[in-house]
Amino acid sequence: MSAAPEALASTLVDRLLDPVAALGRAVLGLLRSVGAIALFAAEAISHLLRPPFYGRLFLKAFIEIAWFSLPVVALTAVFTGMVLALQSYTGFARFNAEGAVANVVVLSITRELGPVLAGLMVAGRIGAAFAAEIGTMRVTDQIDALSTLSTNPMKYLVAPRLLAGTLALPLLVIVADTLGVMGGWLIGTQQLGFGSGAYLKATFDFLQVADVVSGLIKAAVFGFVITLMGCWSGYQSGGGAQGVGRATTSAVVASSILILALDYVLTAVLFSR
Amino acid sequence: MSDAQPAVTSDVPKIRLRGLRKAFGAKQVLDGVDLDIRAGHSMVILGGSGSGKSVTLKCILGLIPPDAGLIEIDGRNVATLSRRERELVNDRIGMLFQNGALFDSLPVWENVCFKLLAQNRISRRAARDKAAEVLAQVGLAASVGDLSPAELSGGMQKRVGLARAIAAEPDIIFFDEPTTGLDPIMGAVIDGLIVDCVKRLGATAVSITHDMASARRIGDDAAMIHKGQIIWRGGAQSLGDTGNAMVDQFARGEREGPIQMELRR
Numbered sequence: 001m002s003a004a005p006e007a008l009a010s011t012l013v014d015r016l017l018d019p020v021a022a023l024g025r026a027v028l029g030l031l032r033s034v035g036a037i038a039l040f041a042a043e044a045i046s047h048l049l050r051p052p053f054y055g056r057l058f059l060k061a062f063i064e065i066a067w068f069s070l071p072v073v074a075l076t077a078v079f080t081g082m083v084l085a086l087q088s089y090t091g092f093a094r095f096n097a098e099g100a101v102a103n104v105v106v107l108s109i110t111r112e113l114g115p116v117l118a119g120l121m122v123a124g125r126i127g128a129a130f131a132a133e134i135g136t137m138r139v140t141d142q143i144d145a146l147s148t149l150s151t152n153p154m155k156y157l158v159a160p161r162l163l164a165g166t167l168a169l170p171l172l173v174i175v176a177d178t179l180g181v182m183g184g185w186l187i188g189t190q191q192l193g194f195g196s197g198a199y200l201k202a203t204f205d206f207l208q209v210a211d212v213v214s215g216l217i218k219a220a221v222f223g224f225v226i227t228l229m230g231c232w233s234g235y236q237s238g239g240g241a242q243g244v245g246r247a248t249t250s251a252v253v254a255s256s257i258l259i260l261a262l263d264y265v266l267t268a269v270l271f272s273r
Numbered sequence: 274m275s276d277a278q279p280a281v282t283s284d285v286p287k288i289r290l291r292g293l294r295k296a297f298g299a300k301q302v303l304d305g306v307d308l309d310i311r312a313g314h315s316m317v318i319l320g321g322s323g324s325g326k327s328v329t330l331k332c333i334l335g336l337i338p339p340d341a342g343l344i345e346i347d348g349r350n351v352a353t354l355s356r357r358e359r360e361l362v363n364d365r366i367g368m369l370f371q372n373g374a375l376f377d378s379l380p381v382w383e384n385v386c387f388k389l390l391a392q393n394r395i396s397r398r399a400a401r402d403k404a405a406e407v408l409a410q411v412g413l414a415a416s417v418g419d420l421s422p423a424e425l426s427g428g429m430q431k432r433v434g435l436a437r438a439i440a441a442e443p444d445i446i447f448f449d450e451p452t453t454g455l456d457p458i459m460g461a462v463i464d465g466l467i468v469d470c471v472k473r474l475g476a477t478a479v480s481i482t483h484d485m486a487s488a489r490r491i492g493d494d495a496a497m498i499h500k501g502q503i504i505w506r507g508g509a510q511s512l513g514d515t516g517n518a519m520v521d522q523f524a525r526g527e528r529e530g531p532i533q534m535e536l537r538r
């Protein structure tokens with residue numbers, strides 16, 4: 001009888017602390033994952049420095065990322081450039097600064113929207129595809145089979161994809177930058193009444209090499225992160241078809257969030273001067 | 274061949290397991306596996322589904338790190354090997370996976386010659402001819418080489434898996450349930466191919482099966498794993514009449530006996 005209130009109090013305290021414990025577990029889990037992913041990345045990179053090199057697989061991954069993402073990235077870039085021109089025109093017209101449209105379009109595209117939008121598009125396509133492919137290989141023992149066939153799976157599956165992602169994204173972003181500016185130019189000349197030459201002059205007069213380069217650095221980082229999360233999620237997946245589905249989803253979600261978070265970090269670092 | 278304890282032989286066993294333990298979470302899958310596999314002989318491992326047969330093979334291959342215990346291959350403790358030495362040991366082991374594990378992104382011929390290509394022992398051009406040769410050994414036409422694994426029937430996938438396992442002429446071969454899921458005739462054909470291949474290579478073979486006919490066809494020695502331990506070893510020919518109640522129940526497929534199926538966890 002006398003123990004009851006104490007027991008009640010202790011369960012009550014337990015209940016109240018439940019969210020704290022859950023949060024603690026989540027944070028620990030996150031830290032563990034970050035550590036595991038960092039080790040995974042380090043091992044993959046170390047394989048890029050030691051032979052054998054799988055040039056054929058690199059090329060295949062590169063084409064899959066760069067060439068087959070081209071349509072989505074191109075369309076996204078053109079429409080974004082067009083919208084940017086329309087919106088900034090409306091905004092700047094309110095204080096008679098319509099002349100800044102070309103400038104705003106090119107800076108937004110090269111520094112920010114080109115890399116981020118290309119990154120998000122590729123995350124959806126490639127992050128999901130890599131996670132599904134490698135995850136299926138995991139649950140059907142194909143990754144174990146590689147090890148029994150004198151082939152290191154990290155070197156064979158992960159390293160070429162990471163390198164391809166890191167190199168392909170900047171290339172895609174160069175295309176996205178060009179097409180984004182063209183989209184803006186199209187709206188500027190066809191709808192907003194700018195002269196073609198004047199619009200292009202305004203575009204390039206204020207554009208600095210650093211604007212483009214910073215966007216390409218972001219792109220390389222995003223490409224690395226997308227392929228890393230795709231490969232890692234697939235590599236860790238288990239539990240049959242459902243596990244592969246989960247791996248695919250988590251690859252896309254994680255790389256999308258990381259792209260946006262890293263975009264902030266990189267912007268802060270690259271433009272801190 | 275039918276003496277009760279083939280584990281006691283004069284020479285060093287090809288593979289020696291002592292006290293092998295592995296748990297996944299709370300589940301103790303291997304609970305002290307002791308087993309000797311004689312060089313040049315064919316060992317079959319019997320056991321119910323989920324009794325840890327595949328995990329045992331994966332531990333020997335180094336694909337799953339055991340929690341405790343000793344694994345010796347050719348008298349050398351594999352835990353003490355450097356990464357490179359471990360790779361060299363694995364280079365001499367072939368494995369037929371339970372569900373084939375063929376690489377579905379590659380055509381059959383590249384699957385078959387994967388190891389030879391990985392070790393640069395053969396050019397890509399020569400690999401096609403070599404694949405045709407190995408495919409012929411498992412009774413498949415050379416034209417199968419150009420198909421993708423997804424286009425093959427179950428029996429053909431097993432044959433290609435077998436071809437891949439033997440192409441590099443290993444001296445240890447693992448077969449994980451080579452006949453499961455095949456019709457009895459195809460099962461017998463695969464067994465025949467396994468016996469032929471093992472004889473020709475003079476290899477040490479370890480096969481997992483729960484098909485008694487198959488076990489008698491391919492095995493010299495047999496061992497039964499139950500609840501994570503080896504509960505019986507003997508000659509494969511004596512299966513069904515071993516005097517061990519559990520093994521005999523398993524061999525005859527009887528519901529009543531010392532082995533109680535855990536239908537609920």
Ligand SMILES: Nc1ncnc2c1ncn2[C@@H]1O[C@H](COP(=O)(O)OP(=O)(O)O)[C@@H](O)[C@H]1O
Nearest residue numbers: 297300302320321322323324325326327328329
């Ligand atoms: N990688 C793994 N992670 C967690 N559990 C596993 C893993 N591999 C095997 N198991 C579990 O170990 C047990 C034995 O598996 P296995 O050796 O594949 O059985 P079998 O004897 O049928 O080949 C099963 O219950 C399985 O769920």
Ligand SMILES: [Mg+2]
Nearest residue numbers: 326327371449
């Ligand atoms: Mg199994």
